[in-house]
Amino acid sequence: MTSSKEISPARDMASVVMACLFIVLGVVALWDTTNMMDSDSSVFPRAIAIVMILLSIALIVQKLVYPAAAKNGADARASTIRRIVLVAVMLLCCGLMPWLGFLISGIITYLLLMLVAMYDTWTPVKKIIYPLIAVSVVLGFYGLFAHLLQVPLPTGILFD
Amino acid sequence: MPGIDYIFAALTPLNLLLALIGVIAGTVIGSLPGLTATMAVAVLVPLTFSMEPASALIMMGAIYTGAIYGGAYSAILLNTPGTPSAIATTFDGFPMAKQGKGDLAITLACIASVTGGLVGAAFLLMLAPPLARVALAFGPVEYFWLAIFGLTLISALSEGNLLKGLIGACFGLLLACVGVAEISADIRFTFGNQVLIGGIETVSALIGLYCVPVLIDLVATPDRHLKVTHVPRGFRFLEASAIAWRAKFSLLRSSVIGTLVGILPGAGGSIAGLVAYSEARRSSSRSENFGHGEPEGIMATESANNATVGGGFIPTLVLGIPGTPPDAVILGALLIQGIRTGPSLFAEGGSIVYTFIYGLFLATLLMLPVGLIIGRYAYKAIITIPKAMLVPTVAFMTIIGTYAIRNSISDVVIMILLGSVGWVLNRFGFSPSPIVLGLILGSIAEQGFVQAWTIGAATGELPKMFFGRPISLAIIMFILLSLFYPLIRKRWIKFRTENRQ
Numbered sequence: 001m002t003s004s005k006e007i008s009p010a011r012d013m014a015s016v017v018m019a020c021l022f023i024v025l026g027v028v029a030l031w032d033t034t035n036m037m038d039s040d041s042s043v044f045p046r047a048i049a050i051v052m053i054l055l056s057i058a059l060i061v062q063k064l065v066y067p068a069a070a071k072n073g074a075d076a077r078a079s080t081i082r083r084i085v086l087v088a089v090m091l092l093c094c095g096l097m098p099w100l101g102f103l104i105s106g107i108i109t110y111l112l113l114m115l116v117a118m119y120d121t122w123t124p125v126k127k128i129i130y131p132l133i134a135v136s137v138v139l140g141f142y143g144l145f146a147h148l149l150q151v152p153l154p155t156g157i158l159f160d
Numbered sequence: 161m162p163g164i165d166y167i168f169a170a171l172t173p174l175n176l177l178l179a180l181i182g183v184i185a186g187t188v189i190g191s192l193p194g195l196t197a198t199m200a201v202a203v204l205v206p207l208t209f210s211m212e213p214a215s216a217l218i219m220m221g222a223i224y225t226g227a228i229y230g231g232a233y234s235a236i237l238l239n240t241p242g243t244p245s246a247i248a249t250t251f252d253g254f255p256m257a258k259q260g261k262g263d264l265a266i267t268l269a270c271i272a273s274v275t276g277g278l279v280g281a282a283f284l285l286m287l288a289p290p291l292a293r294v295a296l297a298f299g300p301v302e303y304f305w306l307a308i309f310g311l312t313l314i315s316a317l318s319e320g321n322l323l324k325g326l327i328g329a330c331f332g333l334l335l336a337c338v339g340v341a342e343i344s345a346d347i348r349f350t351f352g353n354q355v356l357i358g359g360i361e362t363v364s365a366l367i368g369l370y371c372v373p374v375l376i377d378l379v380a381t382p383d384r385h386l387k388v389t390h391v392p393r394g395f396r397f398l399e400a401s402a403i404a405w406r407a408k409f410s411l412l413r414s415s416v417i418g419t420l421v422g423i424l425p426g427a428g429g430s431i432a433g434l435v436a437y438s439e440a441r442r443s444s445s446r447s448e449n450f451g452h453g454e455p456e457g458i459m460a461t462e463s464a465n466n467a468t469v470g471g472g473f474i475p476t477l478v479l480g481i482p483g484t485p486p487d488a489v490i491l492g493a494l495l496i497q498g499i500r501t502g503p504s505l506f507a508e509g510g511s512i513v514y515t516f517i518y519g520l521f522l523a524t525l526l527m528l529p530v531g532l533i534i535g536r537y538a539y540k541a542i543i544t545i546p547k548a549m550l551v552p553t554v555a556f557m558t559i560i561g562t563y564a565i566r567n568s569i570s571d572v573v574i575m576i577l578l579g580s581v582g583w584v585l586n587r588f589g590f591s592p593s594p595i596v597l598g599l600i601l602g603s604i605a606e607q608g609f610v611q612a613w614t615i616g617a618a619t620g621e622l623p624k625m626f627f628g629r630p631i632s633l634a635i636i637m638f639i640l641l642s643l644f645y646p647l648i649r650k651r652w653i654k655f656r657t658e659n660r661q
Contacts, residue, residue: 015324018588022327029334032349040614041346044606045337052330059323078380086379087372090555090576094569102560109559110552117551119382130548137553141560149195149203151564 016063019056026053085116101156102146106138166511170218170518178211178219179523183530186226191538193240193367193561197227197429198485205493213497214512218519220493224486225277225469225523228429229531232269232462237262237386237542238554240371244363245429245465247596248313248437250370252450252457257386259453262543263393266535267400268455269462270528272411275404276463277524279415280422280470284477285517289506291471292478295423300615301626303424304608305635307601310434312642314594325594328585332598333605335360342603343610355570364562364575365599369592371558372579379551386543395532407456410440411463418464422471425481429465430600436464439638442645470520477501477513 029049033042089112096105111134120126145151169175182204189200204223208216231243236253249269256265283291314325338349339359350356378385404411414436421432440460441450450457472483480501482488494501499512506513542550562575582592616625626632 014588018585018590019327022331025331025334029349032351036341036346036348038341038344038346040344040610041341041348043613044609045334045348048330048333048337052327052334055323055327055330059327062323078377080380082379083376086376086551086555087576087580090372090559091573093559094573094576097569102563106556106560110556113552113555114548117379118548120546120548133549134552137549138556141556145560145564149199149564152567153560153563154569 012063016060019059019063022056023053026050026056082116086113089113089116097154097156099157101158102153103138103142104156106142107135110134110138166514167518169214169511169515170522175215175218175515175519176522178215179222179519179526180530182219182222183226183523183526184534186223186228187230187527187530187534189223190227190230191233191242191534193234193238193242193371193558195227195561195564196243196363196485197224197231197245198489199564200224200227201486201489205489208493209496213494213499214515214519216493216497217490217512217516218523220490221469221473221516221520222523222526224490225273225466225520226527226530227486228465228469229270229273229277229462229527230534231465232273232458233266233535233538236265236269236458237538238371239374240558241366243429243465244366244600245433245468246461247366247430247593247600248433248461249458251437251461251593252452252454255451255453256455256458260386261453262386263536263539264396264400265455265458266539267396267532268403268458270531270535271400271404272414272459272462273466273531274524274528275411276415276418276466277469277527278521279412279463280419280467281517281520281524282470283416283419283467284470284473284520285514288474288478291420291423291474294420295425295475295479295481295483297631298424299629300608300611301629302608302631302635304605304612304626305632305639306421306424306431306435307605307608309438309635309639309642310431310601311597311605312639313434313438314597321589324590328590328592328594329598331590332595332600333602334598335365335595336599336602337606342607355574358566358568358570360574360578360599361562361565361568361571362600363565364571365578366596367558367562368575368577368579369582369596371554372576373583373586373592375551375555375558376580376583378547378554382547384543385547385550395536397532403455404459407459410444410456411459413443414440414460414463415467418467419471421464422468422483423474425475425483429468429484431604432464432468432471433461434597436460438642442642466524473520477505 026049029045033046033049036042089109093105093109096108111131114130114134142153146153185204186200189195190197201220201223205220208219211219228243228245231241231246232249232253234240234242235246235249236257239250239254241247241250253265253269256262311329314329334349338356340357341348347357417436417439418432421435437457437460440456441447444450444456446454446456468484472487475481475483476487476491480491482491491501558575559572562572563569565571582595586592612625616622627636
């Protein structure tokens with residue numbers, strides 16, 4: 001949900017690069033269909049891969065023949081580091097879950113994400129209240145899923 | 161029409177209480193991303209085993225209808241459909257919320273859901289046996305064309321670049337092929353990775369493609385998630401009712417579409433919502449506003465997906481074939497209760513069936529106050545909660561919700577990675593909606609296409625198979641209308657303007 005704020009001719013080339021990536025993806029998909037035993041399995045993905053390659057070529061032609069600056073959604077104030085850390089922390093949670101269990105990895109993830117999303121000043125009250133809320137929210141969801149909805153959440157190898 | 165006795169049987173204090181509890185529980189569960197209506201019904205169905213059959217059915221119907229509506233909350237407030245049937249609600253719901261009209265959007269969704277639910281229940285009450293025969297008239301080729309009809313929405317969702325939208329849809333269709341092929345059980349696009357054999361789970365992909373990009377953008381700036389107005393505006397019920405009244409024909413049409421799609425086994429609320437949205441956009445005088453916060457878009461989707469509840473019960477009760485996935489769970493519960501579904505059920509088990517249908521009306525009506533109250537608190541929570549709380553809470557919900565679908569950490573990893581890819585693609589103009597459409601409609605389209613192809617090839621009537629059946633031709637006509645109507649209308653208006661001058 002990015003807003004269009006400035007015009008950047010470089011973005012057109014980016015679309016061409018993306019189209020090239022889709023062509024590569026289509027070729028890989030086509031190659032994979034050659035390993036399929038039954039034609040019923042390969043006919044649909046093969047048709048889609050071919051259509052995707054043709055559309056990507058059409059996009060490249062469109063961008064090269066009719067050059068028009070694309071919309072650039074970049075926001076100068078936006079923090080790329082926070083974006084990357086958010087994704088990294090969520091993936092870290094998946095890595096920790098089999099070892100520490102859902103509850104502990106959930107609390108660690110929640111606290112780390114809280115730090116990533118914090119733009120206000122950490123007042124003494126916030127330093128006490130926010131972690132307490134974090135633990136309560138994770139415990140609440142854990143209780144709802146593990147006990148009420150009977151979802152078998154991982155307990156963690158270290159605690160087995 | 162069945163007598164008044166059944167209405168009183170449905171209105172006992174116990175049934176009222178069960179309907180209320182069911183609607184509340186369903187709405188709350190449905191609002192959590194990852195927890196679908198099927199899961200809501202499946203999780204709560206053991207509670208009904210010890211109940212009288214009619215009361216059990218009323219509670220299950222209430223959970224189901226509440227869960228379908230609950231999916232609208234996260235679709236509107238977080239751009240993440242709580243249930244797959246609320247996909248099209250994000251198209252206009254989230255833009256409305258960004259414009260500071262999230263409260264109005266939620267009230268509109270509630271009114272539309274109630275309307276759709278009532279229309280679906282009315283069809284179930286009055287036309288169940290004849291309509292059940294429609295389900296049997298749908299073969300593989302009709303399902304294929306229906307999926308293609310859903311895909312025509314890409315032209316509307318591509319925001320000015322149809323090529324990118326179509327490429328995105330192809331990407332989604334290829335993602336839908338990952339894993340074991342449904343028809344011949346070949347393993348496709350796993351590249352030796354065991355994790356991918358199970359395929360890409362649709363709901364986790366939905367959460368990733370819609371919610372992770374919102375989180376990534378949310379964390380990047382100190383700006384508020386949604387525009388906030390400091391003037392208390394209440395439920396905005398009268399304003400929403402006036403909008404709904406103006407769009408009454410669209411609301412009714414979408415409800416009928418939802419009921420009819422609900423009758424088709426396996427089609428479900430997501431297709432109903434997409435088809436109704438497509439039709440509402442095509443026929444609206446404000447079609448250019450669709451996708452940018454058009455109230456009619458929300459109402460079309462929400463009325464259609466709630467109408468599938470009543471519609472889905474038609475083949476379930478009359479033929480014993482579940483119309484939607486939650487109906488399959490309910491069918492199982494009915495068998496445990498000792499109820500045999502089938503054409504004779506309406507005659508032999510009339511008291512149970514008609515008490516249940518009136519109970520469904522009751523649950524749908526209860527959804528109005530319950531939905532408005534819960535919706536208001538959900539909206540207030542989202543706009544007032546500090547960002548340092550909102551981001552981790554939503555991220556945590558996406559993780560636990562995705563995990564709960566198949567108890568799989570790999571699904572969570574796929575969800576996060578797909579979300580990150582979706583964010584990057586969105587930056588370059590490849591919006592997530594066509595990818596999602598491809599992913600959801602891919603398996604239906606493929607199954608229908610391959611089955612129809614096989615039958616057509618075996619009978620030597622391939623063209624007739626695809627283009628010679630009356631229902632197929634009707635759907636093809638709608639596809640062509642959906643694709644070319646905006647163009648034809650534009651040309652017609654231009655022609656008329658030139659003629660006047």
